[in-house]
Amino acid sequence: MSIQLNDINWPFLAPAIALGLFLAWHLLSRWSNLSTSRTNASTNDPYQDIEPLDFQDWTAIEPMKIRPFRPKFYLTMGLENCPLSEYLAFDNTYLERTKIRTAVLNDHPKETHDCNPKVEAAVLEMYEWMFGTYLPKRLPTLFKFVPRDALPSEPKGAATNSERYLHNTITGEYIPLQPPSAKEALRTLGRNVDDDILILLPGSEAEDGSPIYHLEAYVCCFPSGFSLPEKFGLPLAAIHAPVPNYAPKLAKSMDRFFAKLETGRAVRRANWSITTDDKLYTQAGNHLYANGETAENTAIDKNEKTLDVHAPDLDATIAEQKKEVEIEKCRLRCERQTLHRLPRSRALVFAFKTFQYLLKDVKGEEGGEVGEALALAIEGLDRGNSxxxxxxKRGVVWGEKVVEFLRG
Ligand code: HEM
Structure with missing residues (x-):
């Protein structure tokens, strides 16, 4: 018996074929997922379940465009959840950045990293997670484990008992999975991770007995106009003393948030400012404090200055600085900041990656819309709650020229 195409009941058969094809596709994709997860098995531990970043060629990964500006500036925590897989923002500036970081660490050892003994275990925990888990899982083609006896030469630097190393195939560094000391761990983190890392532990108590967090360790190559040796050991409120209205508007909610942040959850936020040069490492000069002095002239013990816009020489100082602003040298500078708690030590890790953008690029973005949004945000710096x-932010120095350029 032969079946003619005309004999087939198509209205009935077509959905059945579609269903069959769907089931076959579903089974196939399940099988392929299962075989992938055999190599990247889920452990239900958010610190271990790091998804690999999907890319062909790391040199083609463009830096993120962080655009957090709003028409009016509101001083808020502005936090959102951040999957731990997305903890670091990796891009094609990595090699050039790590070279700058290494140079800054060598040239300014005292200013860039320090560690109190009470936080050493937390520093080692962060190191272990970063090099033993996060980087090899997130960027498995770029960071690879190597046993000690397969190293191309005897490891340089301080002696370690490490039997395993992580090969950073971009810089060529072999990173011992057991660092010789907490300070060395900070230096290695500083060289290999393009995030500045600050570690906090409870150091005092609020009136209601809840813990107040203090800065106990840091490796920071790109401070935007502040000095971390001046902030070392201080509680959050004192660290933020120069930030106008931090005490009435943010301090309490920050302390509460820091005390309660649970393990396994990371959060992120972003900030922005304009700098009048392209220096990544600036211990001073990006902010105006109290009497119009830049932080350059600020003695360590005067760090808690409050803002005094009525200082006698203020207008003259601003006028002098305004003359020096050159648009080509200015940058939009943004930080992508994260906060999470280490599960073993329960220390908090605040980290930030610094992005710099040319004003001419921002001006033209999305047909000029982003340039206009930045101009509005600059005008709105003094129209919000602070x-x-x-x-x-020294907007009184660079504001007019930058807005004029963005709208020109
Ligand atoms: C997620 C919580 C945090 C929030 C919401 C926050 C908020 C702020 C804000 C609004 C500023 C003013 C500049 C700007 O970003 O626009 C600032 C500056 C600063 N923050 Fe934070 N911050 C946080 C966590 C931290 C932590 C944990 C540290 C250090 C341990 C820190 C260190 C600093 C420093 C050093 C400055 C510059 C202060 C100066 O000019 O001397 N921040 N922060």
Whole structure:
């Protein structure tokens, strides 16, 4: 018996064929997922379940465009959840950045890293997670484990008992999985991770007995106009003393948030400012404090200055600095900041990656819309809940020229 195409009941058969094809596709994709997860098995531990970043060629990964500006500046925590897989933002600036970081660490050892003994275990825990788990899982083609006896030469630097190393195939460094000391661990993190890392532990108590977090360790190559040796050991409120309205508007909610942040959850936020040069490492000069002095002239013990816009020489200082602003040298500078708690030590890790953008690029983005949004945000720095922010960010110096350029 032969079946003619005309004999087939198509209205009935077509959905059945579609269903069959769907089931076959579903089974195949399940099988392929299962075989992938055999190599990247889920452990239900968010610190271990790091998804690999999907890319062909790391040199083609463009840096993120962080655009956190709003028409009015509101001083808020502005946090959102961050999957731990996305903890670091990796891109094609990595090699050039790590070279700068290494140079800054060598040239400014005292300014860039320090560690109190009470936080050493937390530093080692962060190191172990970063090099033993995060990087090899997130960027498995770029960071690879190597046993000690397969190293191309005897490891350089301080002696370690490490039997395994992580090969950073971009820089060529072999990173011991057991660092010789907490300070060395900070230096290695500083060289290999393009995030500045600050570690906090409870150091005092609020009136209600809840813990207040203090800065106990840091490796910071790209401070935007502040000095971490001056902040070392201090609680969050004292660290933020120069930030206008931090005490009335943010301090309590920050302390509460830091005390309660649970393990396994990471959060992120972003900030922005304009700098009048392209230096990544700036211990001073990006902010105006109290009497119009830049932090360069600020003695360590005067760090808690409050803003005094009525200082006698203020207008003259601003006028002098305004003349020096050159648009080609200015940058939009943004930090992508994260916060999470280490599960063993329960220390908090605050980290940030610094992005710099040319004003001409921002101006033209999305047909000029982003340039206009930045111009509005600059005008709105003193129109939100902390108007002194314009002064603090030196907007009174660069604001007019930058807005004029963005709208020109
Ligand atoms: C997620 C919580 C945090 C929030 C919401 C926050 C908020 C801020 C804000 C609004 C500023 C002013 C500049 C700007 O970003 O626009 C600032 C500056 C600063 N923050 Fe934070 N911050 C946080 C965590 C931390 C931590 C944990 C540290 C250090 C342990 C820190 C260190 C600093 C420093 C050093 C400055 C510059 C202060 C100066 O000019 O001397 N921040 N922060």
């Amino acid at each position: 108007p002194e922010m314009k002064f603090y």
